[in-house]
Structures are given as C-alpha cells and as structure tokens.
Amino acid sequence: QNLLSCMVEHGVKYAVFSSSAAVYGEPENIPIKEEDPTDPKNPYGATKLAMEQMFKWSAMAYGIKYVSLRYFNACGAHPDGRIGEDHDPETHLIPIVLQAACGERDKIAIFGDDYPTPDGTCIRDYVHVCDLARAHIAAVRYLMNGGESGIFNLGNGVGFSVKEVIKAAEEVVGRKIPTVIEGRRAGDPARLVASSEKARQVLGWEPRYVDIRKIIDTAWNWHSENPKGFAGDDEELDIDIDELIDKR
Template sequence: MAVLVAGGAGYIGSHMVDRLINDGYDVVVVDNLSTGHRQAINPKARFYEGDTRDSDFLDDVFSKEKIDAVIHMDAFSLVPESMKDPLKYFDNNVIGMIKLLESMKKAGIKYLVFSSTAATYGNPERIPIYEKDRKDPINPYGESKLIMEHIMKWVDEAYGIKFVALRYFNAAGAKEDGSIGEDHHPETHLIPIVLKVAAGQQDTMKIFGDDYDTPDGTNVRDYVHVLDLADAHILAMKYLEKGNPSNIFNLGSSTGFSNKQIIDAARKVTGKKIPTEIAPRRGGDPDTLVANSDKAREVLGWKPQFDNIDSIIKTAWTWKTKHPNGYEDK
C-alpha cells in the first residue's frame, strides 16, 4: 500500500514516515522544508520538495505515484506564533487543506488521516475532554485546525473522501535510538526547552505563568509519545480501508502534568538541576488540556506503549544528548 505523508520532514511527520517504512508501506513524502529537515526523512521514502498550496506540484506528484491514502501533517503548529501572525496560519493551514483535497479528488484518492489538535477545544468545558465537547479555540492555530476539520466533513459529504481527524494533545519524545527527534527553530515547546537547560545550552527555564486555575498554578498538559501518535495513524488508515465512516479521535495519555511537574520529571531523568524562573503568561494558553482517549482505544484499538512521562522524556533526552544542536550536528 502506498501512503503519501504531507509534512513528512517535520517532527511528527518524520517519525510517521519511519514507522510506515518499518511496517512495510511504500512511502512518498511531500514537504516544503520550511520547518522540516531533509535529514529527518527515512531514505527509503521517495521525497518531493514542494508546497501543498501549489496545485501543479501536488497534481504532478499524484500523477507520478499511485497513492492509496494521504496522511496530512503539513501545517504550522506554534500557538504563540499564530497569535502574532494569524494570517500566516490561515494561509498555510487552511489553503493547504483545500489544495490537497482538490488534488486528492482529481487523483481519486479516498482516504485522508489528518493531524488535528487539542487546541480546537480552547478552554474546555470539562476535564478530561471528550471528542463531542464544545470547540471554541482561543488561538488562531486551533481555529485553523477546526476549520480544516469542517472542510473535510463537507468534502466527505460531497465527494466521499473519507477522513479520520486525530486530535493530538502534547506530542513529545523521540525514536528510542535517538536518530530522529524534535528540532524546531525557534523552539517554543516545553520539553525540548527544559532539556536545553539540562544540557547547559540555556541558563534558566522560564515558566510562563504560575497563577492559572490549576493545583500548582502552572498549565497542565497531556503528553503523548510521537511513536504512539504514529501508530494511531496506521490504525486510522486500516479503519478507513475497512469501509468505516469518517471519524474524529482524541490522542492523549489521559494523564495531566503541570509545567512544574514536567520540569521535576526532567530533573529526575537527566540528573541535572534545571534552574527555573516565573515569567509572565504567554498568550493563548488554556489552563488545562487532558484528553479522554477511550474512543481511540475502543474503536481503533490504539494501545499507547509509552505510558509514563519519565519514559517519554527519556527518549527526548537520548535524542538531545546524541544531537545537541538537532539535525545541524549531522
């Protein structure tokens, strides 16, 4: 079976491609390398450099390759950046989705697995969050992904392109051998920044706000290992191939960790001190995001392998110690 991964050079995309190759799939990657890394792509995948907003480029790829299903991981995904530059997010994410679906329709491709996000919920009405709960994003990033979900729904109704949207909570960790991992420029995510401090590349860890409505005042998030996310996509493709209807699933561990708890866990895993300071709140951060992921477990048969935060941080630390400056070290 041939699978096209849009955004396959990115953090989650590169782990997805690696897992697909190891499972015996024929893999095609499209990526414009705006945030991804060519070195992150498993060399057994066929790589086309280009932008999903470019219809000619996509049509050309679909004419050269016989693709059975598309995994769409090609989006900008930084909450703070989206607050500063919403049009960048709506342009890249929403237009990219429209163009991809147009090209899939022309090529007759019927299955799409989409990387959605917990940011679609905004400040949730209850914890843990169920798929059906109110969706009221508090940042343009989450809004762009919610619009993308709506577009897929109507496209399915009209043209029968079936989709699974996977709402990730906080993706973290790396392939266990440390050969691929998270490398963003600039890095804004909690765990890689904590590990930068642990590695002595940054003096102190700024905690953005300690006056949230949470037990220790810092934001609570639900961390899920990147390889467990990859597994869920493979299960979602199988679900669609069996003729099941389009569907939406949360992907999280169902356990919340505060920012302070993550820093403590990183101290334990790395054996480093990790100095911290309290900084002002960052815009667009909901108090708490924790998933109920029962639906993915029951319907898709998803069984996350990394079920504790120490083991997730350990894999990110292995990547960090092997590649202190990310892919630049290769």
C-alpha cells in the same frame, strides 16, 4: 482546498489528518471528549478546525472518508535516539527543558504560577510520537477496512504540570534545571487533558508510553547526543517503520 481538489481529481478516497487539541480552546470539561465544544483561541487551532470542516464537507460532497486525529502534546523521540524534536525557534516544553539541561539555554521560563491547578502551573497531556505514529497506522487500517469518517483525541488521559515535567526531567538527566517565573501567556488554558476512549474502542489504539519519565528519557537520548539539534548532521537516517508500529 488544493489538496482536497487533487484527491477528488485522482480518485483518492481516504485521508488521515493531523489535527490538534488546540481546536478546543479553554475546555468546559476535563477530560476533553471529541463531542465537547470547539472554540480555538489562536490561529493554529482555528486553521486545524477549518481543515476538519473542509474534510467534513468534502466527505458529504465527494464521498471522501477521513479520520482527524486531535493530538494533545506530542513529545518524545525515537527510542534509540536517531530521530528527535528540533524546531527553530523551539516552543515545546520538553525540548526546551532538555536544551537547558544540555547547556544550550540558561534557564526555563515558567509562564504563570497562579493557575487554578495544584502547583499553579498549566497542566497538559503528553503523548509520545511513536504512539502517534501507531495511531496513524491504525486510522489508515480503519478506513481501508470500511470505517466511517470520524474525529479522535490522542492523549494519555493523564495531565502533568509544567513544574512536574521539569522535576521529571531533572530526575532523568540527574541535574538541576534553573527556572524563572514569568507572566501568563495569553490564551493558555489551565488544563488540557484528553479522553482517548473513542480511539481505544474504535481504532484499537492505546498509548504505550504513559510514564512521563520514560517519555522524557527517549527525548533525552536524542538531545544529549544532539544538543544543537540536527544542525550540521548530514548522516542519512534509516528508520524502519516496523520498529515504530505493531503489525497486529
């Protein structure tokens, strides 16, 4: 609310919001489209949906135009390994798997192998961070060129199971990654796969990283050089945004 109030006060008319596929909860249809029902199952998804509603109301009241980008599973790293994914605690599958490959974890917990999927593990749609960066640029250009407010899914449109991701990671790193089967986590849908056709048609956006092995390879370039994350790394990062996006 404070952000929106400041936008109104200072005459800021455009916003691009990083939303999430978590707003859908347990989807009724696969692939998921933007007009499908939203029913978040956790506070994270609920707050994202609440922000989308606030942008909608602000658009009606104050003329703010916005684009909400619903990320599916963001992953990967800068292709040359300078920037990677480092959370504390880490909760995302690919960095957890690669931490195990680096020896920073003993094994990987697979939460449930009895889902209604081909191998029994959850299926997710993985989208590379550089593709997400390009989508943000496309959204800004769309708004500044007169585009109307809208919501867009960002995903590859292809799902990979937990076991498939681990197998792909093993192929990338060239070693076996130990796993253990544990119980399901509450609120984990069996499948989350995006339809990003609207983003293709309206924003002109299309993911370039569609091979899960190539996505993992970019992450491995960073994790293998930074097994403990950014801890103790005081090197100043110098990233040229032109390396991440296409100017066209």
